[in-house]
Amino acid sequence: MMSLVTFTRNNALPLLRTSITVRIQLNSASLSSLVRLEEKQGYAVVAMHKPPVNSLSLEMIQALSESLSELEKNKCKGFILTSACPGIFSAGLDIREMYQPTEERLKEFWSSLQTLWLQLYGSKMASVALINGHAPAGGCLLAMCCDSRIMVNGKSKIGLNETKLGIVAPFWFKDTFVNTIGVRQSERALQLGSLFTPDEALKIGLVDRVLPDPEAATAVAESELKEFLQIPAMARYLSKMRIREAALKDLLENREKDLNTFVNFATTDAVQKGLGIYLQSLAKKN
Numbered sequence: 575m576m577s578l579v580t581f582t583r584n585n586a587l588p589l590l591r592t593s594i595t596v597r598i599q600l601n602s603a604s605l606s607s608l609v610r611l612e613e614k615q616g617y618a619v620v621a622m623h624k625p626p627v628n629s630l631s632l633e634m635i636q637a638l639s640e641s642l643s644e645l646e647k648n649k650c651k652g653f654i655l656t657s658a659c660p661g662i663f664s665a666g667l668d669i670r671e672m673y674q675p676t677e678e679r680l681k682e683f684w685s686s687l688q689t690l691w692l693q694l695y696g697s698k699m700a701s702v703a704l705i706n707g708h709a710p711a712g713g714c715l716l717a718m719c720c721d722s723r724i725m726v727n728g729k730s731k732i733g734l735n736e737t738k739l740g741i742v743a744p745f746w747f748k749d750t751f752v753n754t755i756g757v758r759q760s761e762r763a764l765q766l767g768s769l770f771t772p773d774e775a776l777k778i779g780l781v782d783r784v785l786p787d788p789e790a791a792t793a794v795a796e797s798e799l800k801e802f803l804q805i806p807a808m809a810r811y812l813s814k815m816r817i818r819e820a821a822l823k824d825l826l827e828n829r830e831k832d833l834n835t836f837v838n839f840a841t842t843d844a845v846q847k848g849l850g851i852y853l854q855s856l857a858k859k860n
């Protein structure tokens with residue numbers, strides 16, 4: 575047993591009730607640095623660290639879930655979700671998990687993703703996504719689960735580009751998108767698999783602020799989170815749930831069906847062929 579997530583205390587007056595260092599015991603020796611948790615005054619920073627692109631493999635998804643559970647256990651009030659990999663927030667789901675998979679792992683992968691989404695989208699904690707790089711597909715989903723999105727300006731793009739891979743965003747990705755940018759923009763962007771520049775994302779409400787550099791974005795993310803944390807927590811959370819509860823309930827009630835739909839779809843010849851070609855195109859680029 576090795577620790578997956580280290581939770582380091584660097585501040586004297588935390589709201590989080592942790593001792594010096596909390597180590598979450600998980601089941602693989604190779605996972606020790608996938609997510610970095612840093613305690614700040616009154617909140618935490620959750621930084622994804624799976625170079626080169628923070629792809630969401632099964633282990634990465636589980637590491638994020640465990641990190642959130644750890645924060646909840648420690649009565650953390652809020653967190654900033656960001657990346658410790660320069661230029662990348664997250665490249666979304668790890669395509670290799672879906673390409674030529676075993677059924678058992680594919681099921682565990684999807685079920686873990688469902689759990690992470692339920693946890694993050696329904697979180698009582700306030701959250702800000704500090705999007706310091708590319709955020710396609712699953713990366714965009716993680717950001718949309720937060721209460722606010724601050725993006726660093728530059729070449730990075732954000733959006734749900736699934737159709738470009740010949741795959742379809744599941745209904746709960748779509749619901750999150752619709753709740754963030756509205757029906758019309760979602761319908762168009764989902765079909766086209768649009769990836770938006772920071773300024774375009776700002777224009778359609780996919781992100782809330784665009785800052786010129788990571789330092790400025792970090793400062794704004796912190797002040798944004800503090801603004802959320804100043805609101806009475808229960809009132810803030812219940813207000814958030816007014817918007818999100820229907821989508822959350824829909825997945826909770828249809829988890830098994832969604833899992834089967836995903837497994838059946840992902841393992842079709844057409845999808846497998848498409849994913850193979852996409853992986854090759856990513857590799858060729860290099």
Ligand SMILES: CC/C=C\CC/C=C/CC(=O)SCCNC(=O)CCNC(=O)[C@H](O)C(C)(C)COP(=O)(O)OP(=O)(O)OC[C@H]1O[C@@H](n2cnc3c(N)ncnc32)[C@H](O)[C@@H]1OP(=O)(O)O
Nearest residue numbers: 629665666667668669708710711712741742840856857860
């Ligand atoms: C069948 C499923 C049905 C339904 C599910 C629907 C839901 C899907 C949600 C998803 O999240 S699907 C994933 C969508 N993600 C993408 O399309 C992103 C693909 N990646 C990129 O566009 C680029 O990598 C980047 C813009 C994120 C970063 O570009 P750059 O900095 O130039 O890095 P590289 O492209 O050179 O990539 C480095 C390295 O990483 C590998 N990689 C990139 N993305 C992924 C990924 N999503 N999964 C697995 N691996 C990925 C890439 O192949 C390179 O590998 P090397 O071995 O060549 O170093």
